[in-house]
Amino acid sequence: MEFHARPILPAGFRCASRNCGLKPVARDLSVFVSSVPAAAAGVFTRNRFPGAPIVVGRELLENGRLQAIVVNSKLSNVATGETGILNARRMGIAASAELGLRADDVLMSSTGVIGRQLAIEMIEEGLRGIGNELVDDPLVGAEGIMTTDTRPKAISASVGGATITWVGKGSGMIEPNMATMLAYIFTDARLDAAALDSALRSAVEDSFNMLSIDSDTSTSDTCVVLANGLAGEVDEGAFRRVLEAGCIRMAEMMARDGEGATKLLRAAVQGAADRDQARKAAKSIINSPLVKTMAFGADPNVGRVLMAVGKCFDVQQDPAMTAVWINDVAVFAECRKLDYDESVLRRELSGDPVEIRVDLGIGNGSATGFGCDLTHGYIDENAAYFSS
Amino acid sequence: MEFHARPILPAGFRCASRNCGLKPVARDLSVFVSSVPAAAAGVFTRNRFPGAPIVVGRELLENGRLQAIVVNSKLSNVATGETGILNARRMGIAASAELGLRADDVLMSSTGVIGRQLAIEMIEEGLRGIGNELVDDPLVGAEGIMTTDTRPKAISASVGGATITWVGKGSGMIEPNMATMLAYIFTDARLDAAALDSALRSAVEDSFNMLSIDSDTSTSDTCVVLANGLAGEVDEGAFRRVLEAGCIRMAEMMARDGEGATKLLRAAVQGAADRDQARKAAKSIINSPLVKTMAFGADPNVGRVLMAVGKCFDVQQDPAMTAVWINDVAVFAECRKLDYDESVLRRELSGDPVEIRVDLGIGNGSATGFGCDLTHGYIDENAAYFSS
Numbered sequence A, B: 001m002e003f004h005a006r007p008i009l010p011a012g013f014r015c016a017s018r019n020c021g022l023k024p025v026a027r028d029l030s031v032f033v034s035s036v037p038a039a040a041a042g043v044f045t046r047n048r049f050p051g052a053p054i055v056v057g058r059e060l061l062e063n064g065r066l067q068a069i070v071v072n073s074k075l076s077n078v079a080t081g082e083t084g085i086l087n088a089r090r091m092g093i094a095a096s097a098e099l100g101l102r103a104d105d106v107l108m109s110s111t112g113v114i115g116r117q118l119a120i121e122m123i124e125e126g127l128r129g130i131g132n133e134l135v136d137d138p139l140v141g142a143e144g145i146m147t148t149d150t151r152p153k154a155i156s157a158s159v160g161g162a163t164i165t166w167v168g169k170g171s172g173m174i175e176p177n178m179a180t181m182l183a184y185i186f187t188d189a190r191l192d193a194a195a196l197d198s199a200l201r202s203a204v205e206d207s208f209n210m211l212s213i214d215s216d217t218s219t220s221d222t223c224v225v226l227a228n229g230l231a232g233e234v235d236e237g238a239f240r241r242v243l244e245a246g247c248i249r250m251a252e253m254m255a256r257d258g259e260g261a262t263k264l265l266r267a268a269v270q271g272a273a274d275r276d277q278a279r280k281a282a283k284s285i286i287n288s289p290l291v292k293t294m295a296f297g298a299d300p301n302v303g304r305v306l307m308a309v310g311k312c313f314d315v316q317q318d319p320a321m322t323a324v325w326i327n328d329v330a331v332f333a334e335c336r337k338l339d340y341d342e343s344v345l346r347r348e349l350s351g352d353p354v355e356i357r358v359d360l361g362i363g364n365g366s367a368t369g370f371g372c373d374l375t376h377g378y379i380d381e382n383a384a385y386f387s388s
Helices: A052-063 A081-099 A120-127 A138-144 A193-205 A236-256 A275-287 A289-297 A302-310 A342-350 A376-383 B052-063 B081-099 B120-127 B138-144 B193-205 B236-256 B275-287 B289-297 B302-310 B342-350 B376-383
Strands: A013-018 A029-044 A065-075 A106-113 A153-159 A162-169 A182-189 A222-232 A264-272 A323-326 A329-333 A354-359 A365-372 B013-018 B029-044 B065-075 B106-113 B153-159 B162-169 B182-189 B222-232 B264-272 B323-326 B329-333 B354-359 B365-372
Touching: A013 A138, A029 A052, A029 A081, A029 A120, A029 A138, A029 A182, A029 A193, A052 A065, A052 A081, A052 A106, A052 A222, A065 A081, A065 A138, A065 A222, A081 A106, A081 A120, A138 A153, A138 A162, A153 A236, A162 A222, A162 A236, A182 A236, A193 A222, A193 A236, A236 A264, A236 A365, A264 A275, A264 A289, A275 A289, A275 A302, A275 A354, A275 A365, A289 A302, A289 A365, A289 B376, A302 A323, A302 A329, A302 A354, A323 A342, A329 A342, A376 B289, A376 B376, B013 B138, B029 B052, B029 B081, B029 B120, B029 B138, B029 B182, B029 B193, B052 B065, B052 B081, B052 B106, B052 B222, B065 B081, B065 B138, B065 B182, B065 B222, B081 B106, B081 B120, B138 B153, B138 B162, B153 B236, B162 B222, B162 B236, B182 B236, B193 B222, B193 B236, B236 B264, B236 B365, B264 B275, B264 B289, B275 B289, B275 B302, B275 B354, B275 B365, B289 B302, B289 B365, B302 B323, B302 B329, B302 B354, B323 B342, B329 B342
Parallel strands: A065 A106, A182 A222, A264 A354, B065 B106, B182 B222, B264 B354
Antiparallel strands: A013 A029, A029 A065, A029 A222, A153 A162, A162 A182, A264 A365, A323 A329, A323 A354, B013 B029, B029 B065, B029 B222, B153 B162, B162 B182, B264 B365, B323 B329, B323 B354
């Protein structure tokens, strides 16, 4: 499958974004809207301190229908108590009034600093008239939801006569266990809410749930899909395949644009006893600070990869059966580091992506994890990120 | 209890260290020896890719007796296959010959780069005559086992008429699950191997096993205790208390001297459903890159602490019951960030240590985790640390 050279929104979907004053200049408020109500499904953060929009959003998704999403960046509306819940509802109501929709057809998201109340009046004021600015370029909506992202993220692809479009933000506090970031997926394909939910959960499992920027699980993560049916039915198998491929691509874009990241780090584990064990080992590799700094430093340090796999105490493994490749160069087998040309590998590792492959030689389980290198940029962004 | 102002070795124990050529100039080879055979107990890394000295060491500890320990730094003898096992045994045999001991009374350890064979001839040559240089200053032995540590680590304390002395190294690839570093404990108290083993396991549980520099579990971690009995029996309860206090102190020294670290990060969790859940939450806090960079940046970001606790999916918790303090200032309670003087807290956080306390308000489980901040120094050391 191919992604479109320039992303578009599916039939019936449009978006807009504005600066409403939460940030000094940059856009901080986006809406995405369908011309007709859409079947909807979503997955949210598993963090036990979810933000107010997550609490309200779970309720809203219960009837499997949405028509619009309103998102602000800069303030996350997390750790804000009852006032936070009220403000999340006010945000949805303001957007529904502006767009002429039912209030319970509008999902709200917030991303940014934790522990400060939403400046809800600024958001309400900012939504006024936004319905007159709707366009069909998803990058416009993507711009309003950025936090420390360095670029807006949107992609689209065709499936049959329909289109699927992914709009996302990532960057920090990202280790899913549900998609750990904001990702909105729009399609004009016709699917009911149950089929959509099943397809989304399956796609998220091998994409956003295998993504980790820094092993930290945000309190605001949201991945929602809206299907408005305007393009009619498509083959469900094809839809699921394209949906998953786009989620993987978006996860890779988020990883590569992780806070301070200079490259994508991909870890493929095969030969595990089962898929779950492969997932654990792959996650351990992409989360290891020593593997991540090795990717940054372009040093092919096989010991760090072995360490990261070996510290998965509940993953069945045996050094005698384990083989490791770094960017397709075999570096470990039969209990020992292999002889290889270090300078070739260093050159490989200077590039993007860095790919680590581990074969545990036990069974047929496999999984791929998506991460990034750990750099001075991450320290700079997060040591200087003030909470207020 | 008090630690001695200047550490000493217990009666009958002496040590020496030398440069044998593994490092350009610094000491890279140490021996610790008792004048009589000692009861011994040990715990080793749980990493599934253990180094050769771990494999051999587990065998040696089976008869609960040791008289000496020989340690080299610079090369870890990990991922070295059958040759590595052979070299570990040669290292023990060489030390036993030099010191006039039985070969199976000498434990060997190696720490440093993974995947290169020991330069065993240099070590054998380096051990020749080392028996004539034995001294009673534990810092001399501590110096030969350093890798990226910035200072040698040894402490001692009295229990009854006996002495306990801890010698350790730490710095990187440190997240226990057995003590993740090298720590050797010597005492002239008289205990049998079973009592010693029980006391060690208990002490390690709340000290080295609650230490994490970077969440990465080394393949070489070793914590061994030798009791030569020369000072006679002591109260076992007192011995256990002092042993644990010294292990905690040594864990804190290792955390504070973690790679690139500028300060100790201590996370105390109370009110958990049980001790295991408290341990998980405390570990999650000290391992969170966002909490660690916050400690470096001296920004009191309560959201990151809540995130780190909330991502422990299997820890029973409820935002409404949770309270958080940073350096004794209450920052979160009753579902919301509290009002506090940010400037006071920033000043507190500029110091050392940074202390985070979380009360989950559920039960009586408590635990304390020991970590450090995440800084540019960690990136520098690990992006530039070449594997060969």
